[in-house]
Amino acid sequence: MYIHALLLFIAVIPPAASVSISQDPVPKGCRYVLRDQSWPSLSDWAHLNTSVDWQLIATVPLASVSHDPTYDEAACARMQQSWAFSQTHIPDPASIVEPLAQNESCDPFTPRTSPCRLGNYAAYAINVSSPSRATAGLQFAREKNIRLVIKSTRHDLLGKSIGRGSLGLCVQNLHQVSFFTYNSSLYTGPPRKFSLGILAWGIYEAAALVGKRVLAGTCNTVSVAGGFSQAGGHSLLSSTYGLSADNVLEWEVVLPDSSLVVATPNQASDLYWALSGGGGSTYAVVMSMTVKTFPESSIGIGGAAITYTNQGISEDTYWASITAFRNHIPAWVAAGGVFLPLRPLTFPDKTPDEVNNLIAPFTTELDNLAISFVLNITSFPNYLAHFNQYYRSFPSVNGGRLIPRSLITSNRTQDLVDVYRQITASGDFMMIGVCFVVSGPPVAPNGLNPYWRDTIVHNTIQSSWNFTASWENKEVEMLAG
Structure with a gap:
């Protein structure tokens, strides 16, 4: 559910008069956070919201229904039953599944009277469904000197893909799957291109329709073009075809300077090298990934x-x-x-x-x-x-x-x-x-x-x-x- 950011801002972040404001500048290399004097103003966020087609979302923690003043007994009980499952957190623009990284800032098991805080969650998130929205988010974070994080499905159980007082790029709504003939000096054949929001089960189903196999995770809600492939990506097919990172033909990404680049072994090769196994959400915002596919056999x-x-x-x-x-x-x-x-x-x-x-x-x-x-x-x-x-x-x-x-x-x-x-x-x-x-x-x-x-x-x-x-x-x- 995507709601106008400014309608939620007051409910999530206390008015400036009620919090202590730190003095600028921040130490060199550090980013502004919520209580800093140079944290973006309401008008700054409103301008960003307009530039991303009104797809800026203010974070309201999922478990706010378990705490005053928005306590809802029935909703809290449902949240407790589903809290440990990744499917609960995947649709949310900011939520994560790892309880250690949640840090009890706002979960359904702490007392109703305990405050529901943003904690390590991003303050805002952009619903990224095109490179232009990712570009706008990167430019805003750079100009305003605030942290930026990327959320796909948040299967990073070490909590590395979150950041206190950050702007999040929510890429789970990037949906694209295509098959075509790929020709290069390194590979010629039928590859598959898919964007960051496509999950493992969707990739398997699409591949089966054309008689192909593609490497993806055993957990079917993992974003294959995200940290899975960027960090290596072992699969039930790895003993036959290698790791997912080994089969990447190209990456389509938005760089920190907001430029759109296609990285291959022959073009932006250093970026291709780093993205293919060097770690997720690290070097660029991935829009899509093109990988080798493998034919099904008569043996099965x-x-x-x-x-x-x-x-x-x-x-x-x-x-x-x-x-x-x-x-x-x-x-x-x-x-x-x-x-x-x-x-x-x-x-x-x-x-x-x-x-x-x-x-x-x-x-x-x-x-x-x-x-x-x-x-x-x-x-x-x-x-x-x-x-x-x-x-x-x-x-x-x-x-x-x-x-x-x-x-x-x-x-x-x-x-x-x-x-x-x-x-x-x-x-x-x-x-x-x-x-x-x-x-x-x-x-x-x-x-x-x-x-x-x-x-x-x-x-x-x-x-x-x-x-x-x-x-x-x-x-x-x-x-x-």
Whole structure:
């Protein structure tokens, strides 16, 4: 919902007479924030609003319905039930899903009488649906010396894409998908161009309509042209086609000086290099990204799900099975497989018999350990059908550690599993590992962290966030993790 900015400004930010005003100038390199004397005036914001076609939005935190004077009991209860899900925060121009970065400034679990503050949220956001609006926002932030942030879906769970007292560029309404023939000295074929607001599920569905595969995330609400690809982007297809950043052909961006540039390996090549793996929301405002696509095959996508529990077996036996599983990862990823916990192994272009042959050495070890298990091998005609069956509702996870192939291939798997066992012993934390190998060379040299090239497992440590605990206890829990 987009509302005239000035109608909301008074409700969100106290009148100037009621707050202390700091004296200018700010230290060199710093930006003005809300209480600074040179913070943009109401007339400045009104002028910006006009220049962006009345698409400037004053931030009203989602959880304001849980606090006076706008308390709404029913709305607050609904907000509490949905607060932990990214889908709650994605449509909002400023909200984020990461509770640590929210800093309890305004959430539905703090007391009704506690103030609802902007905290780390942007003060205003522009609904960017064209390069001209991004240009206007960049120019305004530069001239007024205020911070600027970019919001797509806010799957950056470390909170790096927010900024206290900033102007936000909300790019989630940039919707464009197209297929065409691409010719360059580095690649000729059928690529796909899509803008920042297109999410993973939309990309998969559009690609399936033309018989193609495209690399995107397992969490279907991730913006693929955003931090996903700009930071690398591993996928269920990475063991076959590499990372998303490796398959980028060009970026269409607005630079900090407000100029519109198309960056390719041969044009603005330094910018192309940095955007392809160097980190999201860092070098420019991305409008769209063009990537390689890959044809579906007549074989389709094979899958293998193995399920068993630690019930009825000793703890040592259970962890021996984990060691056995890890020892088989190199063979699986070499065959194009990718594995996430509680989801099946994904094998592009493998028949059910081929999948069964790949899994058989591990199930034999489970038999030898007297562990009862259920094995389910599937085959789907295309990647979209496989994804929808197993991953359409898969949640997002935090970033973590990259485990090199050498750790497993040098017979040190047991050392790794011993660390897992120690971390999870208390029951407060759980391990999640995405197993894959980065396959194939990139379109051109890029800024990707070179350790991705040697990775076989991307490990994360997760724990539940207790919204009702005191902030001090939450900080202790985060430090312990």
